[in-house]
Amino acid sequence: PVIIEARDVVKAYGPTQALRGISVGMGEGEIVAVTGPSGCGKSTLLHILAGILSPDAGAVRYQGRRVDEWSESQRSAMRRTDFGVLFQFGQLVMELSAAENVALPLLLGGVRRRRAAATALEWLDRLGVAELADRLPGEMSGGQQQRVALARALVTEPKILFADEPTGALDTLASEAVLQHMVQAAHTQRTTVVLVTHDATVAAYADREIRLRDGAVEAADFALLGAGTAL
Ligand code: ADP
Ligand code: ADP
Numbered sequence: 715p716v717i718i719e720a721r722d723v724v725k726a727y728g729p730t731q732a733l734r735g736i737s738v739g740m741g742e743g744e745i746v747a748v749t750g751p752s753g754c755g756k757s758t759l760l761h762i763l764a765g766i767l768s769p770d771a772g773a774v775r776y777q778g779r780r781v782d783e784w785s786e787s788q789r790s791a792m793r794r795t796d797f798g799v800l801f802q803f804g805q806l807v808m809e810l811s812a813a814e815n816v817a818l819p820l821l822l823g824g825v826r827r828r829r830a831a832a833t834a835l836e837w838l839d840r841l842g843v844a845e846l847a848d849r850l851p852g853e854m855s856g857g858q859q860q861r862v863a864l865a866r867a868l869v870t871e872p873k874i875l876f877a878d879e880p881t882g883a884l885d886t887l888a889s890e891a892v893l894q895h896m897v898q899a900a901h902t903q904r905t906t907v908v909l910v911t912h913d914a915t916v917a918a919y920a921d922r923e924i925r926l927r928d929g930a931v932e933a934a935d936f937a938l939l940g941a942g943t944a945l
Contacts, residue, residue: 745922
C-alpha cells in the first residue's frame, strides 16, 4: 500500500519552476531513491512530501489524508510523531553528547528521562556507535556524526525517513556504513525511506528509483508498488 504520494504537484520560486506537475508515490516499507541532476527539484519534492514546504498546486496525501491542506501546527505535530529527517550535515546539537542528541526527540515527545536515555543507547548500539555515547559531535568524524544523526532520526520509530543527500559530505567508506545501517534499520522497522541523491552509487541502496529532470519525472520503476496503484 502507498503510504505517501504527491499528485500533480507544482512549485515555483518566483520565476523558477522547481516542480512542474509531478506525481509520485512511495509504498510502505519501501526505500525509494529520488535522483537527478542538481537543480531538478529533488529537495523541493522532499520538503513538500515532508510537509516542510507547501505546494502551489496539487495534492499531498499521507496515509490517505490531504496533509497539504493542514495547518502548519498540525503538520509540525505530524512530522514530530511520524517522520524522521536526515540531512547532509550540521544537524546535531554541538553542546550535547551523542546519547543526549539521540534522546532529544523522545524527551520532546514527553518520554521520561530514564526511558529516553535507555532507548537512545539501544539505537546507538544498533547503529554501531554505542562507544560514542558520551562524546560531543565535535569529537567525532563526519561518518560517526551521521550515524548518530541517523539514530536520532529513527529513535521515534518514524513511519517515513526523509534523507536529503545524507552522505554528501562523507567519504566512500563512511558513506557505505551510513547507508548500510540506514537500509538495515529501515527494513527491520518497515520504515519507508525517501532518499534524495544525485549519486548513482547511493541510489543503488534503494529498492526503487524515481528519476527527475527539470521538475518532472523522467523515469520511475513502479514494479514494487504493484498493479493496483494508480499513480
Ligand atoms: P535539487 O535538490 O534537485 O538540487 P532543488 O529542489 O533544490 O533541486 O531546486 C530546484 C530549482 O529550484 C533549482 O532551480 C533551484 O535553484 C530552485 N530553488 C530551490 N530552492 C529555492 C529557493 N528557496 N529560492 C529560489 N529558488 C530555489
Ligand atoms: P540541496 O540541493 O542539497 O538542497 P541547495 O544548495 O540546492 O542544496 O539548497 C540549499 C538551500 O538553499 C535550500 O534551503 C534551498 O531551498 C535554498 N536554495 C536553493 N537554490 C536556491 C536559489 N536559487 N535561491 C535561493 N535559495 C535557494
